[in-house]
Amino acid sequence: MEAVPVAEECSVDNPVIVANNLAKIYKMGKVEVHALVDVSLQINRGEVISIMGPSGSGKSTLMNILGCLDLPSKGEYILDGEPVSTLNDDQLASIRNRKVGFVFQSFNLLTRSTALTNVELPLRYAGISSGRKMIAQEALEAVGLGPRIHHKPSELSGGQQQRVAIARALVNKPAILMADEPTGNLDSKVGQEIMDLLLNLNKESGTTLIIVTHDPEIAAQTQRVIKLRDGLVEIS
Protein backbone atom coordinates (compact mmCIF):
# COMPACT_ATOMS: atom_id res chain seq x y z
CA MET A 1 0.00 0.00 0.00
CA GLU A 2 3.03 2.29 0.28
CA ALA A 3 3.92 1.47 -3.28
CA VAL A 4 2.30 4.44 -4.95
CA PRO A 5 4.01 7.24 -2.99
CA VAL A 6 7.38 5.53 -3.29
CA ALA A 7 6.97 5.29 -7.03
CA GLU A 8 5.96 8.95 -7.17
CA GLU A 9 8.97 10.01 -5.15
CA CYS A 10 11.35 8.57 -7.64
CA SER A 11 9.45 9.42 -10.74
CA VAL A 12 10.82 12.06 -13.10
CA ASP A 13 7.26 12.96 -13.95
CA ASN A 14 6.43 14.18 -10.44
CA PRO A 15 7.60 17.80 -10.46
CA VAL A 16 7.08 19.96 -7.39
CA ILE A 17 8.10 23.08 -9.26
CA VAL A 18 7.21 23.90 -12.85
CA ALA A 19 8.25 27.30 -14.14
CA ASN A 20 7.63 28.34 -17.72
CA ASN A 21 9.17 31.43 -19.29
CA LEU A 22 9.46 33.40 -16.05
CA ALA A 23 10.43 37.05 -16.45
CA LYS A 24 10.76 39.78 -13.87
CA ILE A 25 11.04 43.41 -14.80
CA TYR A 26 11.69 46.11 -12.19
CA LYS A 27 10.99 49.70 -13.01
CA MET A 28 13.55 52.06 -11.52
CA GLY A 29 12.34 55.47 -12.51
CA LYS A 30 12.11 55.36 -16.29
CA VAL A 31 14.62 52.54 -16.66
CA GLU A 32 13.39 48.98 -16.84
CA VAL A 33 15.64 46.39 -15.25
CA HIS A 34 15.22 42.87 -16.52
CA ALA A 35 16.17 40.83 -13.50
CA LEU A 36 14.89 37.63 -15.08
CA VAL A 37 14.60 37.43 -18.83
CA ASP A 38 13.24 34.00 -19.62
CA VAL A 39 13.64 31.17 -17.16
CA SER A 40 12.01 27.78 -17.53
CA LEU A 41 12.79 24.98 -15.15
CA GLN A 42 11.37 21.94 -13.48
CA ILE A 43 12.34 20.54 -10.10
CA ASN A 44 11.23 17.12 -8.97
CA ARG A 45 9.93 16.13 -5.59
CA GLY A 46 12.75 15.17 -3.24
CA GLU A 47 15.47 16.68 -5.38
CA VAL A 48 18.41 18.62 -3.89
CA ILE A 49 19.44 21.41 -6.20
CA SER A 50 21.50 24.57 -5.94
CA ILE A 51 21.07 27.85 -7.75
CA MET A 52 24.34 29.64 -8.49
CA GLY A 53 25.35 32.73 -10.24
CA PRO A 54 27.28 35.97 -9.81
CA SER A 55 25.59 38.90 -8.15
CA GLY A 56 23.15 40.57 -10.49
CA SER A 57 22.51 37.30 -12.27
CA GLY A 58 18.92 37.19 -10.98
CA LYS A 59 19.32 34.38 -8.48
CA SER A 60 17.72 36.32 -5.64
CA THR A 61 14.84 37.29 -7.87
CA LEU A 62 14.37 33.68 -8.91
CA MET A 63 14.47 32.57 -5.28
CA ASN A 64 11.86 35.16 -4.33
CA ILE A 65 9.55 34.00 -7.10
CA LEU A 66 10.06 30.29 -6.40
CA GLY A 67 9.48 31.01 -2.69
CA CYS A 68 6.26 32.90 -3.52
CA LEU A 69 7.61 36.06 -1.92
CA ASP A 70 7.19 37.84 -5.23
CA LEU A 71 5.23 37.33 -8.43
CA PRO A 72 6.77 37.07 -11.91
CA SER A 73 6.02 39.85 -14.41
CA LYS A 74 5.49 37.25 -17.10
CA GLY A 75 5.33 33.50 -17.28
CA GLU A 76 3.70 30.69 -15.40
CA TYR A 77 4.71 29.18 -12.09
CA ILE A 78 3.15 26.05 -10.59
CA LEU A 79 4.17 25.06 -7.06
CA ASP A 80 3.09 21.63 -5.84
CA GLY A 81 0.25 21.60 -8.34
CA GLU A 82 -1.02 25.09 -7.57
CA PRO A 83 -0.69 27.87 -10.13
CA VAL A 84 0.79 30.80 -8.21
CA SER A 85 1.08 33.63 -10.75
CA THR A 86 -2.43 34.96 -10.25
CA LEU A 87 -2.74 34.85 -6.46
CA ASN A 88 -3.25 37.88 -4.22
CA ASP A 89 -1.11 38.83 -1.20
CA ASP A 90 -3.03 36.84 1.40
CA GLN A 91 -3.27 33.74 -0.81
CA LEU A 92 0.48 33.97 -1.38
CA ALA A 93 0.99 34.21 2.37
CA SER A 94 -1.03 31.07 2.82
CA ILE A 95 0.99 29.21 0.13
CA ARG A 96 4.25 30.30 1.76
CA ASN A 97 2.94 29.14 5.08
CA ARG A 98 1.94 25.67 3.90
CA LYS A 99 4.32 24.85 1.08
CA VAL A 100 7.55 26.82 1.53
CA GLY A 101 10.12 26.79 4.30
CA PHE A 102 12.75 29.54 4.37
CA VAL A 103 16.25 29.44 5.78
CA PHE A 104 18.13 32.74 5.57
CA GLN A 105 21.79 33.62 5.68
CA SER A 106 21.25 35.79 8.78
CA PHE A 107 18.90 33.31 10.50
CA ASN A 108 16.13 35.94 10.97
CA LEU A 109 14.90 34.69 14.32
CA LEU A 110 12.69 36.81 16.58
CA THR A 111 15.24 37.90 19.16
CA ARG A 112 12.74 38.42 21.97
CA SER A 113 11.22 34.95 21.72
CA THR A 114 12.51 31.54 22.72
CA ALA A 115 13.48 28.88 20.19
CA LEU A 116 10.17 27.14 20.83
CA THR A 117 8.10 30.28 20.22
CA ASN A 118 10.07 30.99 17.07
CA VAL A 119 9.32 27.53 15.72
CA GLU A 120 5.68 27.83 16.73
CA LEU A 121 5.19 30.97 14.65
CA PRO A 122 4.40 29.27 11.29
CA LEU A 123 2.00 26.94 13.11
CA ARG A 124 0.20 29.94 14.57
CA TYR A 125 -0.14 31.54 11.17
CA ALA A 126 -1.46 28.21 9.91
CA GLY A 127 -4.22 28.43 12.50
CA ILE A 128 -3.10 25.38 14.46
CA SER A 129 -3.83 25.84 18.14
CA SER A 130 -3.87 22.41 19.73
CA GLY A 131 -0.64 20.47 20.12
CA ARG A 132 1.35 23.36 18.70
CA LYS A 133 4.02 23.18 21.39
CA MET A 134 4.48 19.48 20.84
CA ILE A 135 4.85 19.77 17.08
CA ALA A 136 7.35 22.61 17.52
CA GLN A 137 9.27 20.63 20.11
CA GLU A 138 9.48 17.63 17.80
CA ALA A 139 10.82 19.84 15.02
CA LEU A 140 13.50 21.20 17.35
CA GLU A 141 14.43 17.69 18.45
CA ALA A 142 14.73 16.68 14.80
CA VAL A 143 17.46 19.33 14.31
CA GLY A 144 19.22 18.30 17.50
CA LEU A 145 18.13 21.16 19.76
CA GLY A 146 15.89 19.19 22.14
CA PRO A 147 17.46 20.50 25.37
CA ARG A 148 17.58 24.14 24.28
CA ILE A 149 14.01 24.83 23.31
CA HIS A 150 13.55 27.54 25.95
CA HIS A 151 16.69 29.46 25.04
CA LYS A 152 16.49 32.81 23.31
CA PRO A 153 18.53 33.34 20.10
CA SER A 154 21.05 35.49 21.98
CA GLU A 155 21.82 32.47 24.18
CA LEU A 156 22.55 30.22 21.19
CA SER A 157 25.57 29.91 18.89
CA GLY A 158 25.29 30.76 15.20
CA GLY A 159 25.01 27.12 14.23
CA GLN A 160 22.33 26.52 16.84
CA GLN A 161 20.42 29.58 15.66
CA GLN A 162 20.48 28.26 12.11
CA ARG A 163 19.17 24.92 13.41
CA VAL A 164 16.26 26.77 15.02
CA ALA A 165 15.62 28.46 11.68
CA ILE A 166 15.66 25.06 9.93
CA ALA A 167 13.21 23.65 12.48
CA ARG A 168 10.97 26.64 11.89
CA ALA A 169 11.18 26.16 8.12
CA LEU A 170 10.20 22.49 8.36
CA VAL A 171 7.57 22.64 11.08
CA ASN A 172 4.66 22.96 8.65
CA LYS A 173 6.01 20.07 6.49
CA PRO A 174 6.46 22.23 3.39
CA ALA A 175 6.83 20.96 -0.16
CA ILE A 176 10.06 22.87 -0.70
CA LEU A 177 12.79 24.25 1.54
CA MET A 178 14.43 27.41 0.22
CA ALA A 179 17.82 28.08 1.76
CA ASP A 180 19.47 31.38 0.87
CA GLU A 181 23.19 31.09 1.60
CA PRO A 182 22.43 29.02 4.70
CA THR A 183 26.09 28.70 5.64
CA GLY A 184 27.12 32.23 4.70
CA ASN A 185 27.34 33.53 8.27
CA LEU A 186 28.97 30.41 9.72
CA ASP A 187 32.53 29.14 9.83
CA SER A 188 33.26 26.24 7.51
CA LYS A 189 33.05 23.51 10.16
CA VAL A 190 29.67 24.61 11.49
CA GLY A 191 28.58 25.39 7.93
CA GLN A 192 29.30 21.80 6.95
CA GLU A 193 27.28 20.56 9.94
CA ILE A 194 24.34 22.62 8.75
CA MET A 195 24.74 21.28 5.23
CA ASP A 196 24.82 17.72 6.56
CA LEU A 197 21.69 18.40 8.57
CA LEU A 198 19.87 19.79 5.54
CA LEU A 199 20.90 16.83 3.38
CA ASN A 200 19.91 14.39 6.10
CA LEU A 201 16.49 15.97 6.53
CA ASN A 202 16.02 15.72 2.78
CA LYS A 203 16.85 12.04 2.88
CA GLU A 204 14.57 11.35 5.82
CA SER A 205 11.52 13.38 4.93
CA GLY A 206 11.94 13.79 1.19
CA THR A 207 11.51 17.55 1.32
CA THR A 208 12.74 19.20 -1.86
CA LEU A 209 15.80 21.31 -1.04
CA ILE A 210 16.75 24.40 -3.02
CA ILE A 211 19.97 26.11 -1.95
CA VAL A 212 20.96 29.48 -3.31
CA THR A 213 24.70 29.87 -2.99
CA HIS A 214 27.84 31.20 -4.57
CA ASP A 215 30.03 28.61 -2.82
CA PRO A 216 31.04 25.84 -5.25
CA GLU A 217 31.76 23.48 -2.36
CA ILE A 218 28.15 23.71 -1.23
CA ALA A 219 26.88 23.39 -4.78
CA ALA A 220 29.00 20.28 -5.28
CA GLN A 221 27.01 18.50 -2.57
CA THR A 222 23.73 18.93 -4.41
CA GLN A 223 22.33 16.66 -7.10
CA ARG A 224 21.92 19.38 -9.69
CA VAL A 225 23.18 22.92 -10.15
CA ILE A 226 21.22 25.60 -11.96
CA LYS A 227 23.52 28.40 -13.05
CA LEU A 228 22.10 31.81 -13.77
CA ARG A 229 23.70 34.60 -15.76
CA ASP A 230 22.06 37.86 -16.80
CA GLY A 231 18.58 36.61 -16.04
CA LEU A 232 18.90 33.45 -18.03
CA VAL A 233 19.68 29.83 -17.16
CA GLU A 234 23.20 29.05 -18.27
CA ILE A 235 23.48 25.75 -20.10
CA SER A 236 26.60 23.98 -18.94
Place this chain on the structure above:
Amino acid sequence: MNFGQSILEALESLNANKLRSSLTMLGIVIGVGAVIAMLSIGAGAQSSISGSIQGIGSNLIFVSSQRSDAVRNPKPLTIEDAQAIADPLQAPSVAQVAPTIQGSLEITFGRESVTTSVSGITANYSQVNNETLYQGDFITVEQNYERASVVILGPTTAENLFGYIDGVVGQTVRLDGQPFRVIGVLNSKGGGSFGNQDDRALVPFSTAQMRLIHRSPSNRLDSLTVQAVSAESVITATDEITQILQTRHRTAVGADDFSIFTQQSILDIANTITGVLTVFLGGVAAISLLVGGIGIMNIMLVSVTERTREIGLRKALGGRKRDIIIQFLTESSLLSLFGGLIGIFLGWLISVIVGKIAVASGTPFTPVVGLDSVLLATLFSTAVGLFFGIYPATRAANLEPVEALRSE
Protein backbone atom coordinates in the same frame (compact mmCIF):
# COMPACT_ATOMS: atom_id res chain seq x y z
CA MET B 1 -3.95 33.30 15.34
CA ASN B 2 -5.41 33.13 18.76
CA PHE B 3 -6.03 36.16 20.87
CA GLY B 4 -4.21 35.25 24.07
CA GLN B 5 -1.06 34.55 22.10
CA SER B 6 -1.24 37.95 20.38
CA ILE B 7 -1.54 39.65 23.75
CA LEU B 8 1.41 37.72 25.15
CA GLU B 9 3.49 38.60 22.13
CA ALA B 10 2.48 42.27 22.31
CA LEU B 11 3.41 42.36 25.99
CA GLU B 12 6.79 40.84 25.15
CA SER B 13 7.47 43.46 22.57
CA LEU B 14 6.28 46.34 24.79
CA ASN B 15 8.42 44.93 27.56
CA ALA B 16 11.46 44.94 25.29
CA ASN B 17 11.23 48.73 25.11
CA LYS B 18 10.22 49.55 28.67
CA LEU B 19 11.24 53.19 28.77
CA ARG B 20 9.67 53.97 25.43
CA SER B 21 6.45 52.11 26.27
CA SER B 22 6.08 53.84 29.61
CA LEU B 23 6.72 57.30 28.18
CA THR B 24 4.12 56.65 25.50
CA MET B 25 1.72 55.44 28.13
CA LEU B 26 2.35 58.57 30.19
CA GLY B 27 0.52 60.63 27.57
CA ILE B 28 -2.56 58.46 27.98
CA VAL B 29 -2.16 58.33 31.77
CA ILE B 30 -2.23 62.11 31.98
CA GLY B 31 -5.11 62.39 29.52
CA VAL B 32 -7.33 59.83 31.22
CA GLY B 33 -6.30 61.03 34.68
CA ALA B 34 -7.27 64.59 33.79
CA VAL B 35 -10.63 63.50 32.34
CA ILE B 36 -11.48 61.40 35.40
CA ALA B 37 -10.36 64.08 37.84
CA MET B 38 -12.28 66.83 36.05
CA LEU B 39 -15.47 64.78 35.75
CA SER B 40 -15.37 63.71 39.38
CA ILE B 41 -14.57 67.17 40.69
CA GLY B 42 -17.37 68.54 38.53
CA ALA B 43 -19.81 65.97 39.87
CA GLY B 44 -18.64 66.68 43.42
CA ALA B 45 -19.09 70.42 42.98
CA GLN B 46 -22.54 69.87 41.53
CA SER B 47 -23.73 67.72 44.41
CA SER B 48 -22.17 70.03 46.98
CA ILE B 49 -23.83 73.11 45.49
CA SER B 50 -27.23 71.54 45.04
CA GLY B 51 -26.92 70.07 48.54
CA SER B 52 -26.36 73.49 50.04
CA ILE B 53 -29.22 74.98 48.02
CA GLN B 54 -31.54 72.23 49.20
CA GLY B 55 -30.23 72.68 52.74
CA ILE B 56 -31.80 76.12 52.88
CA GLY B 57 -35.26 74.62 53.18
CA SER B 58 -37.88 73.00 51.03
CA ASN B 59 -40.28 74.43 48.47
CA LEU B 60 -39.00 77.93 49.06
CA ILE B 61 -39.73 81.08 47.11
CA PHE B 62 -37.56 84.15 47.65
CA VAL B 63 -39.12 87.57 47.17
CA SER B 64 -37.08 90.76 47.21
CA SER B 65 -37.64 94.28 46.01
CA GLN B 66 -35.93 95.34 42.87
CA ARG B 67 -35.28 98.75 41.44
CA SER B 68 -36.08 99.04 37.80
CA ASP B 69 -36.03 102.01 35.41
CA ALA B 70 -39.29 100.81 33.94
CA VAL B 71 -41.12 101.43 37.18
CA ARG B 72 -41.83 105.05 37.96
CA ASN B 73 -42.63 104.80 41.65
CA PRO B 74 -41.06 101.61 42.94
CA LYS B 75 -42.52 100.59 46.27
CA PRO B 76 -40.53 98.58 48.80
CA LEU B 77 -41.72 95.28 50.21
CA THR B 78 -43.61 95.92 53.41
CA ILE B 79 -45.03 94.04 56.33
CA GLU B 80 -48.44 94.52 54.80
CA ASP B 81 -47.25 92.77 51.63
CA ALA B 82 -46.09 89.88 53.75
CA GLN B 83 -49.43 89.74 55.57
CA ALA B 84 -51.33 89.77 52.26
CA ILE B 85 -49.20 86.87 50.93
CA ALA B 86 -49.71 84.98 54.17
CA ASP B 87 -53.52 85.33 53.83
CA PRO B 88 -54.78 81.85 52.80
CA LEU B 89 -57.75 83.39 51.00
CA GLN B 90 -55.56 85.40 48.67
CA ALA B 91 -52.78 82.87 48.28
CA PRO B 92 -53.99 79.35 49.03
CA SER B 93 -50.75 77.71 47.83
CA VAL B 94 -48.63 79.55 50.36
CA ALA B 95 -47.94 77.75 53.62
CA GLN B 96 -45.79 80.21 55.52
CA VAL B 97 -44.21 83.61 55.07
CA ALA B 98 -41.03 84.61 56.86
CA PRO B 99 -40.14 88.27 56.45
CA THR B 100 -36.63 89.40 57.34
CA ILE B 101 -34.85 92.64 57.87
CA GLN B 102 -31.11 92.60 57.80
CA GLY B 103 -28.23 94.78 58.85
CA SER B 104 -24.62 94.68 59.86
CA LEU B 105 -24.12 95.50 63.56
CA GLU B 106 -21.49 95.41 66.22
CA ILE B 107 -21.99 92.90 69.00
CA THR B 108 -19.92 93.19 72.16
CA PHE B 109 -19.36 91.04 75.19
CA GLY B 110 -16.96 92.41 77.74
CA ARG B 111 -13.99 93.56 75.73
CA GLU B 112 -14.65 91.32 72.76
CA SER B 113 -16.48 92.87 69.87
CA VAL B 114 -17.43 91.49 66.45
CA THR B 115 -19.34 92.93 63.55
CA THR B 116 -21.72 90.51 61.96
CA SER B 117 -24.93 90.22 60.02
CA VAL B 118 -28.00 90.60 62.21
CA SER B 119 -31.41 89.47 60.92
CA GLY B 120 -34.79 90.38 62.32
CA ILE B 121 -36.92 87.28 62.01
CA THR B 122 -40.33 85.97 62.88
CA ALA B 123 -41.16 82.85 64.87
CA ASN B 124 -41.63 80.65 61.79
CA TYR B 125 -38.14 81.44 60.46
CA SER B 126 -36.67 78.24 61.88
CA GLN B 127 -39.25 76.02 60.18
CA VAL B 128 -39.01 77.73 56.81
CA ASN B 129 -35.22 77.86 56.75
CA ASN B 130 -34.45 74.44 58.25
CA GLU B 131 -32.67 75.99 61.23
CA THR B 132 -31.89 73.89 64.28
CA LEU B 133 -30.49 74.92 67.62
CA TYR B 134 -27.38 73.62 69.30
CA GLN B 135 -28.60 74.94 72.66
CA GLY B 136 -31.45 77.12 73.93
CA ASP B 137 -34.76 78.15 72.36
CA PHE B 138 -36.00 79.87 69.25
CA ILE B 139 -37.61 83.29 69.16
CA THR B 140 -41.31 82.96 69.95
CA VAL B 141 -44.36 84.82 68.67
CA GLU B 142 -44.67 86.48 72.08
CA GLN B 143 -41.10 87.72 72.06
CA ASN B 144 -41.78 89.22 68.66
CA TYR B 145 -44.89 90.83 70.01
CA GLU B 146 -43.10 92.26 73.03
CA ARG B 147 -40.07 93.42 71.06
CA ALA B 148 -38.02 91.40 73.49
CA SER B 149 -34.30 92.04 73.76
CA VAL B 150 -33.21 88.49 72.98
CA VAL B 151 -30.70 87.18 70.48
CA ILE B 152 -29.73 83.85 68.94
CA LEU B 153 -26.09 83.55 67.94
CA GLY B 154 -24.46 81.56 65.18
CA PRO B 155 -21.81 79.13 66.47
CA THR B 156 -18.92 81.08 64.93
CA THR B 157 -20.21 84.36 66.35
CA ALA B 158 -20.52 82.79 69.81
CA GLU B 159 -17.05 81.33 69.54
CA ASN B 160 -15.64 84.71 68.49
CA LEU B 161 -17.33 86.55 71.33
CA PHE B 162 -16.95 84.12 74.20
CA GLY B 163 -14.20 81.81 73.09
CA TYR B 164 -16.55 78.86 73.74
CA ILE B 165 -20.07 77.77 72.80
CA ASP B 166 -21.39 75.72 75.70
CA GLY B 167 -23.07 77.76 78.41
CA VAL B 168 -23.40 80.86 76.32
CA VAL B 169 -27.18 80.80 76.73
CA GLY B 170 -28.26 83.21 79.44
CA GLN B 171 -25.34 85.60 78.98
CA THR B 172 -25.97 89.19 78.03
CA VAL B 173 -24.33 90.79 75.00
CA ARG B 174 -24.70 94.27 73.59
CA LEU B 175 -26.00 94.95 70.11
CA ASP B 176 -25.40 98.48 69.03
CA GLY B 177 -24.81 99.25 72.70
CA GLN B 178 -28.15 97.83 73.88
CA PRO B 179 -28.24 94.78 76.15
CA PHE B 180 -29.65 91.56 74.67
CA ARG B 181 -30.01 88.22 76.40
CA VAL B 182 -28.63 85.20 74.49
CA ILE B 183 -31.44 82.62 74.31
CA GLY B 184 -29.95 80.16 71.85
CA VAL B 185 -27.01 79.05 69.71
CA LEU B 186 -27.58 77.73 66.17
CA ASN B 187 -26.27 74.43 64.92
CA SER B 188 -23.41 74.69 62.48
CA LYS B 189 -24.46 74.65 58.82
CA GLY B 190 -20.88 74.79 57.64
CA GLY B 191 -19.48 77.24 55.18
CA GLY B 192 -21.66 76.51 52.20
CA SER B 193 -21.49 78.01 48.75
CA PHE B 194 -23.16 81.17 50.06
CA GLY B 195 -20.55 82.28 52.53
CA ASN B 196 -20.30 81.36 56.17
CA GLN B 197 -23.79 80.77 57.55
CA ASP B 198 -22.42 80.22 61.05
CA ASP B 199 -21.38 83.81 61.64
CA ARG B 200 -24.60 85.75 62.27
CA ALA B 201 -27.17 86.71 64.85
CA LEU B 202 -30.98 86.52 64.92
CA VAL B 203 -33.27 88.88 66.83
CA PRO B 204 -37.06 89.28 66.85
CA PHE B 205 -38.32 91.09 63.74
CA SER B 206 -40.11 93.84 65.67
CA THR B 207 -37.10 94.48 67.90
CA ALA B 208 -34.83 94.85 64.89
CA GLN B 209 -37.30 97.09 63.13
CA MET B 210 -37.87 99.44 66.05
CA ARG B 211 -34.50 99.52 67.77
CA LEU B 212 -31.66 98.21 65.61
CA ILE B 213 -32.15 98.53 61.90
CA HIS B 214 -33.89 101.72 60.87
CA ARG B 215 -35.67 101.73 57.55
CA SER B 216 -37.88 104.26 55.87
CA PRO B 217 -40.76 103.81 55.60
CA SER B 218 -40.62 102.01 58.89
CA ASN B 219 -42.72 99.08 57.71
CA ARG B 220 -40.22 98.21 54.98
CA LEU B 221 -38.53 94.83 55.01
CA ASP B 222 -35.57 93.41 53.08
CA SER B 223 -36.73 90.05 51.90
CA LEU B 224 -39.50 87.55 52.16
CA THR B 225 -39.04 83.84 52.25
CA VAL B 226 -42.23 82.05 51.30
CA GLN B 227 -42.80 78.35 51.71
CA ALA B 228 -45.29 76.71 49.35
CA VAL B 229 -47.59 74.00 50.69
CA SER B 230 -45.98 71.36 48.46
CA ALA B 231 -43.39 70.94 45.76
CA GLU B 232 -46.12 70.83 43.11
CA SER B 233 -47.65 74.11 44.24
CA VAL B 234 -44.44 76.16 44.04
CA ILE B 235 -45.35 77.49 40.61
CA THR B 236 -48.96 78.33 41.58
CA ALA B 237 -47.68 80.03 44.71
CA THR B 238 -45.27 82.08 42.61
CA ASP B 239 -48.17 83.20 40.41
CA GLU B 240 -50.28 84.11 43.44
CA ILE B 241 -47.46 86.14 45.00
CA THR B 242 -46.86 87.98 41.72
CA GLN B 243 -50.58 88.74 41.45
CA ILE B 244 -50.81 90.08 45.00
CA LEU B 245 -47.71 92.24 44.75
CA GLN B 246 -48.66 93.63 41.34
CA THR B 247 -52.07 94.63 42.68
CA ARG B 248 -50.71 96.08 45.89
CA HIS B 249 -47.86 97.99 44.22
CA ARG B 250 -50.07 99.04 41.28
CA THR B 251 -47.30 98.46 38.80
CA ALA B 252 -47.76 98.50 35.06
CA VAL B 253 -47.94 95.16 33.29
CA GLY B 254 -44.46 93.75 32.65
CA ALA B 255 -42.73 96.22 34.97
CA ASP B 256 -42.39 94.77 38.43
CA ASP B 257 -40.62 96.41 41.31
CA PHE B 258 -39.91 93.07 42.94
CA SER B 259 -38.24 89.84 41.93
CA ILE B 260 -39.12 86.25 42.71
CA PHE B 261 -36.81 83.26 42.67
CA THR B 262 -37.83 79.78 43.48
CA GLN B 263 -35.40 77.40 45.08
CA GLN B 264 -35.80 75.15 42.06
CA SER B 265 -34.82 77.90 39.64
CA ILE B 266 -31.68 78.61 41.64
CA LEU B 267 -30.94 74.90 41.70
CA ASP B 268 -31.45 74.72 37.94
CA ILE B 269 -29.15 77.63 37.31
CA ALA B 270 -26.48 76.21 39.58
CA ASN B 271 -26.76 72.81 37.91
CA THR B 272 -26.49 74.39 34.48
CA ILE B 273 -23.39 76.32 35.48
CA THR B 274 -21.64 73.35 37.07
CA GLY B 275 -22.69 71.16 34.12
CA VAL B 276 -21.17 73.58 31.63
CA LEU B 277 -18.01 73.84 33.72
CA THR B 278 -17.71 70.06 33.92
CA VAL B 279 -18.11 69.67 30.17
CA PHE B 280 -15.62 72.46 29.58
CA LEU B 281 -12.99 71.04 31.92
CA GLY B 282 -13.62 67.52 30.63
CA GLY B 283 -13.19 68.81 27.07
CA VAL B 284 -9.87 70.43 27.89
CA ALA B 285 -8.79 67.18 29.52
CA ALA B 286 -9.96 65.22 26.46
CA ILE B 287 -7.58 67.27 24.32
CA SER B 288 -4.67 65.98 26.37
CA LEU B 289 -5.99 62.46 25.78
CA LEU B 290 -5.94 63.19 22.05
CA VAL B 291 -2.34 64.37 22.32
CA GLY B 292 -1.55 61.12 24.12
CA GLY B 293 -3.12 59.22 21.22
CA ILE B 294 -0.92 61.03 18.73
CA GLY B 295 2.05 60.03 20.89
CA ILE B 296 1.00 56.41 20.50
CA MET B 297 0.76 56.77 16.73
CA ASN B 298 4.18 58.37 16.62
CA ILE B 299 5.82 55.59 18.62
CA MET B 300 4.04 52.87 16.67
CA LEU B 301 5.32 54.36 13.41
CA VAL B 302 8.85 54.32 14.79
CA SER B 303 8.31 50.75 15.89
CA VAL B 304 7.08 49.70 12.44
CA THR B 305 10.15 51.24 10.82
CA GLU B 306 12.45 49.56 13.31
CA ARG B 307 10.84 46.19 12.87
CA THR B 308 10.55 46.18 9.09
CA ARG B 309 12.73 43.09 8.88
CA GLU B 310 10.65 41.28 11.49
CA ILE B 311 7.50 42.15 9.57
CA GLY B 312 9.09 40.83 6.38
CA LEU B 313 10.00 37.59 8.13
CA ARG B 314 6.50 37.18 9.54
CA LYS B 315 5.08 37.64 6.06
CA ALA B 316 7.54 35.12 4.63
CA LEU B 317 6.44 32.61 7.25
CA GLY B 318 2.82 33.02 6.20
CA GLY B 319 1.58 36.02 8.17
CA ARG B 320 -1.34 37.60 6.33
CA LYS B 321 -2.07 41.33 6.34
CA ARG B 322 -4.69 40.71 8.99
CA ASP B 323 -2.19 38.98 11.27
CA ILE B 324 0.24 41.89 11.06
CA ILE B 325 -2.51 44.45 11.64
CA ILE B 326 -3.77 42.56 14.68
CA GLN B 327 -0.26 42.37 16.06
CA PHE B 328 0.33 46.11 15.93
CA LEU B 329 -3.19 47.07 16.97
CA THR B 330 -2.88 44.80 20.00
CA GLU B 331 0.29 46.61 20.98
CA SER B 332 -1.18 50.07 20.62
CA SER B 333 -4.45 49.12 22.36
CA LEU B 334 -2.59 47.53 25.25
CA LEU B 335 -0.48 50.66 25.62
CA SER B 336 -3.54 52.82 25.85
CA LEU B 337 -5.50 50.34 27.97
CA PHE B 338 -2.76 50.18 30.59
CA GLY B 339 -2.32 53.93 30.34
CA GLY B 340 -6.06 54.26 30.86
CA LEU B 341 -6.10 52.03 33.93
CA ILE B 342 -3.21 53.89 35.53
CA GLY B 343 -4.89 57.13 34.50
CA ILE B 344 -8.11 56.15 36.26
CA PHE B 345 -6.13 55.54 39.42
CA LEU B 346 -4.32 58.86 39.00
CA GLY B 347 -7.58 60.71 38.39
CA TRP B 348 -9.10 59.11 41.47
CA LEU B 349 -6.03 60.13 43.48
CA ILE B 350 -6.25 63.72 42.24
CA SER B 351 -9.93 63.95 43.08
CA VAL B 352 -9.36 62.53 46.58
CA ILE B 353 -6.57 65.05 47.15
CA VAL B 354 -8.76 67.89 45.88
CA GLY B 355 -11.50 66.70 48.24
CA LYS B 356 -9.08 66.70 51.18
CA ILE B 357 -7.86 70.20 50.31
CA ALA B 358 -11.46 71.38 50.08
CA VAL B 359 -12.27 69.94 53.50
CA ALA B 360 -9.12 71.49 54.96
CA SER B 361 -10.09 74.90 53.62
CA GLY B 362 -13.55 74.66 55.14
CA THR B 363 -15.64 73.71 52.13
CA PRO B 364 -16.82 70.16 52.56
CA PHE B 365 -16.96 68.69 49.10
CA THR B 366 -16.73 65.10 47.96
CA PRO B 367 -15.54 64.41 44.42
CA VAL B 368 -17.40 61.43 43.00
CA VAL B 369 -15.55 59.03 40.67
CA GLY B 370 -18.56 57.50 38.96
CA LEU B 371 -18.55 54.08 37.35
CA ASP B 372 -19.79 55.77 34.19
CA SER B 373 -16.76 58.03 33.93
CA VAL B 374 -14.44 55.07 34.61
CA LEU B 375 -16.09 53.04 31.84
CA LEU B 376 -16.07 56.03 29.54
CA ALA B 377 -12.37 56.66 30.14
CA THR B 378 -11.44 52.98 29.63
CA LEU B 379 -13.44 52.70 26.43
CA PHE B 380 -12.26 56.04 25.16
CA SER B 381 -8.59 55.40 25.82
CA THR B 382 -8.70 51.94 24.19
CA ALA B 383 -10.50 53.49 21.23
CA VAL B 384 -7.77 56.12 21.03
CA GLY B 385 -5.16 53.36 20.95
CA LEU B 386 -7.06 51.46 18.26
CA PHE B 387 -7.68 54.54 16.17
CA PHE B 388 -4.14 55.86 16.32
CA GLY B 389 -2.78 52.33 15.83
CA ILE B 390 -4.63 51.77 12.58
CA TYR B 391 -2.35 53.86 10.40
CA PRO B 392 0.96 52.38 11.62
CA ALA B 393 -0.52 48.86 11.54
CA THR B 394 -1.74 49.12 7.94
CA ARG B 395 1.59 50.56 6.99
CA ALA B 396 3.27 47.51 8.46
CA ALA B 397 0.80 45.13 6.81
CA ASN B 398 1.34 46.66 3.37
CA LEU B 399 5.10 46.24 3.40
CA GLU B 400 6.36 44.07 0.55
CA PRO B 401 7.95 40.94 2.06
CA VAL B 402 10.90 41.02 -0.34
CA GLU B 403 11.65 44.67 0.40
CA ALA B 404 11.09 44.23 4.13
CA LEU B 405 13.43 41.22 4.37
CA ARG B 406 16.13 43.14 2.57
CA SER B 407 16.07 46.07 5.02
CA GLU B 408 18.71 46.27 7.71
